Amino acid sequence: MTASVPVWVEVVVSVLLVLSGLFVVVSAAGVLWLQDFFLRMHPPALAYTFGSWCVTLAGILYFSMREGRLLLYPWLIIIMLSITVPVTTLLLARVALFRRRSAGVADTPPPLTGPPHVP
Amino acid sequence: MSGMLAAATVFAIGCYAMASVLVLVRLVRGPRAQDRVLALDLLYVHSMLVILVLGIRTGSDANFEAALLIALLGFVSSAALAKFILRGEVIE
Numbered sequence: 001m002t003a004s005v006p007v008w009v010e011v012v013v014s015v016l017l018v019l020s021g022l023f024v025v026v027s028a029a030g031v032l033w034l035q036d037f038f039l040r041m042h043p044p045a046l047a048y049t050f051g052s053w054c055v056t057l058a059g060i061l062y063f064s065m066r067e068g069r070l071l072l073y074p075w076l077i078i079i080m081l082s083i084t085v086p087v088t089t090l091l092l093a094r095v096a097l098f099r100r101r102s103a104g105v106a107d108t109p110p111p112l113t114g115p116p117h118v119p
Numbered sequence: 120m121s122g123m124l125a126a127a128t129v130f131a132i133g134c135y136a137m138a139s140v141l142v143l144v145r146l147v148r149g150p151r152a153q154d155r156v157l158a159l160d161l162l163y164v165h166s167m168l169v170i171l172v173l174g175i176r177t178g179s180d181a182n183f184e185a186a187l188l189i190a191l192l193g194f195v196s197s198a199a200l201a202k203f204i205l206r207g208e209v210i211e
Contacts, residue, residue: 017131
């Protein structure tokens with residue numbers, strides 16, 4: 001059942017998996033250690049992009065070489081993440097800005113719509 | 120499946136577990152609600168990556184559909200939570 005793949009494919013897949021693990025750990029450490037929410041929003045991009053891309057490309061390479069034909073449907077995960085993640089990030093940024101504004105923090109930028117802001 | 124690829128999958132899954140613990144600390148400790156939503160969204164991605172790597176390890180390519188489903192559910196739940204925090208209700 002388990003068709004063997006060439007050695008270089010195993011090397012490339014292993015390197016991609018290890019890279020993905022390192023990227024994900026770095027992003028999680030950033031989420032834990034950064035101090036402000038607007039700083040904390042940025043490290044997850046590492047897990048969303050490089051972490052997922054490495055694993056997905058490793059899967060494409062491994063299964064394509066094992067089956068002997070090109071299997072591209074794991075690419076759907078990259079496409080899906082690149083569509084949905086910016087929506088979540090923008091919504092969370094708007095949430096943070098809204099709550100900061102309603103909490104009355106001093107240096108919050110005024111809203112773009114509505115009456116002009118009088119300092 | 121050679122020993123190197125098996126070791127790489129174990130290393131990757133160990134990295135994801137450690138990252139999940141770090142993010143879980145942020146989820147418990149997070150001072151505001153948006154920190155918790157961000158941590159939950161990241162946990163979804165970690166679980167999706169674990170399922171993908173397990174699929175490579177066991178050699179079954181049916182795991183990609185499960186990973187796609189988890190990504191979709193993570194997006195929907197995070198967007199709904201963010202909308203709820205922003206407006207007080209999910210569907211207006």
